[in-house]
Amino acid sequence: MAPKNKSFDPVAQLKEIEESFELFQILDENGKIVNKSAMPDLSDEELVELMTRMVWTRVLDERSTSLNRQGRLGFYAPTAGQEASQIASHYALQKGDYVLPGYRDVPQLIWHGLPLSKAFLFSRGHYEGNQFPEGVNALSPQIIIGAQYVQTAGVALGIKKRKKDNVVITYTGDGGTSQGDFYEGINFAGAFKAPAIFVVQNNQYAISTPRHVQTSAKTLAQKAVAAGIPGVYVDGMDALAVYKVTKDARERAINGEGPTLIETVTYRYGAHTLAGDDPTRYREDNEQTEWEKKDPITRMRTFLEEKGLWSKEKEDEVIEQARADVKEAISEADKAASQKVTDLMDLMYDEKPSNVEEQYDYYKEKESK
Numbered sequence: 034m035a036p037k038n039k040s041f042d043p044v045a046q047l048k049e050i051e052e053s054f055e056l057f058q059i060l061d062e063n064g065k066i067v068n069k070s071a072m073p074d075l076s077d078e079e080l081v082e083l084m085t086r087m088v089w090t091r092v093l094d095e096r097s098t099s100l101n102r103q104g105r106l107g108f109y110a111p112t113a114g115q116e117a118s119q120i121a122s123h124y125a126l127q128k129g130d131y132v133l134p135g136y137r138d139v140p141q142l143i144w145h146g147l148p149l150s151k152a153f154l155f156s157r158g159h160y161e162g163n164q165f166p167e168g169v170n171a172l173s174p175q176i177i178i179g180a181q182y183v184q185t186a187g188v189a190l191g192i193k194k195r196k197k198d199n200v201v202i203t204y205t206g207d208g209g210t211s212q213g214d215f216y217e218g219i220n221f222a223g224a225f226k227a228p229a230i231f232v233v234q235n236n237q238y239a240i241s242t243p244r245h246v247q248t249s250a251k252t253l254a255q256k257a258v259a260a261g262i263p264g265v266y267v268d269g270m271d272a273l274a275v276y277k278v279t280k281d282a283r284e285r286a287i288n289g290e291g292p293t294l295i296e297t298v299t300y301r302y303g304a305h306t307l308a309g310d311d312p313t314r315y316r317e318d319n320e321q322t323e324w325e326k327k328d329p330i331t332r333m334r335t336f337l338e339e340k341g342l343w344s345k346e347k348e349d350e351v352i353e354q355a356r357a358d359v360k361e362a363i364s365e366a367d368k369a370a371s372q373k374v375t376d377l378m379d380l381m382y383d384e385k386p387s388n389v390e391e392q393y394d395y396y397k398e399k400e401s402k
């Protein structure tokens with residue numbers, strides 16, 4: 034067969050593919066609608082609810098940081114800056130959908146129904162923090178980078194085989210896209226047209242490694258092309274845009290059209306985690322100030338205030354409610370019995386192997402003293 038185009042230029046082809054991934058936006062940095070025809074179908078009440086959840090989540094981040102510094106929480110990965118990416122994507126889901134989060138995605142779990150006290154117990158490494166109530170279709174936050182992408186492909190296939198009208202959403206960071214699991218997950222789900230939504234929260238850093246060192250790909254969304262699935266490159270500080278693309282991805286998934294990869298372009302204001310990371314060692318001085326101009330909450334506030342749907346009083350109410358919720362949840366978490374080694378063994382094994390049985394007896398004896 035004669036080649037169609039003798040002067041085929043793979044470099045030009047790559048450039049063309051890369052340039053076709055344009056940043057999708059609805060609400061610009063000044064809170065103005067710049068893409069009216071793409072406006073999602075959300076009622077006034079729903080818009081207010083979305084904003085409420087973002088403000089609440091920002092307060093949770095502030096309070097969690099402070100509780101961690103007081104020694105009242107353990108592991109914590111800050112979320113401020115990523116509210117549109119996290120909350121608006123989750124807002125496009127239904128209760129019966131599945132959430133497979135990474136360690137920074139505790140807010141989505143909470144809005145999916147995980148009691149806040151449980152999230153605090155997870156932070157403390159308490160096993161009760163991994164025991165989710167019935168009906169909360171989610172797994173515990175994944176610490177192994179990328180592993181949740183493979184698990185998501187499996188959960189999505191399970192949903193498809195059971196013919197359920199649900200989807201599974203998962204989250205990783207920009208660094209996660211360099212892992213083998215990332216490719217395996219999107220490829221497998223694509224091959225089986227499984228109902229999955231793969232979100233890459235490109236917050237510009239994998240701990241201290243900047244995004245541009247991570248890959249020579251111009252966008253992370255374009256990695257979808259290799260798996261033969263749609264890829265979306267979206268302004269991750271724009272709640273309306275994130276909601277819209279996730280909602281569309283959900284619809285395609287439910288209609289049997291398979292998975293979507295969504296790259297949300299965002300920024301984390303805080304440290305990678307509160308376990309000793311110091312962002313001033315790897316960021317430019319004015320970098321955060323530049324990103325704060327794109328803040329997801331500020332632009333949504335401007336938009337809603339102009340529609341007469343939001344006010345300082347309303348926001349203060351939400352802030353107060355969030356603080357009260359945190360206070361109540363942390364005292365609830367304090368009531369959990371301190372965990373024993375034997376508890377962990379009991380939960381891990383239905384039948385204990387003989388060597389574990391020996392260790393069990395040893396710890397039982399120790400704990401009785």
Ligand SMILES: Cc1ncc(C[n+]2csc(CCOP(=O)(O)OP(=O)(O)O)c2C)c(N)n1
Nearest residue numbers: 137176177178205206207208209238239240
């Ligand atoms: C398989 C694996 N390798 C390395 C690590 C150590 N590690 C923890 S967080 C992290 C960076 C991840 O960055 P990114 O995927 O961009 O997510 P972000 O933390 O920015 O949300 C690394 C390498 C890990 N947890 N798992």
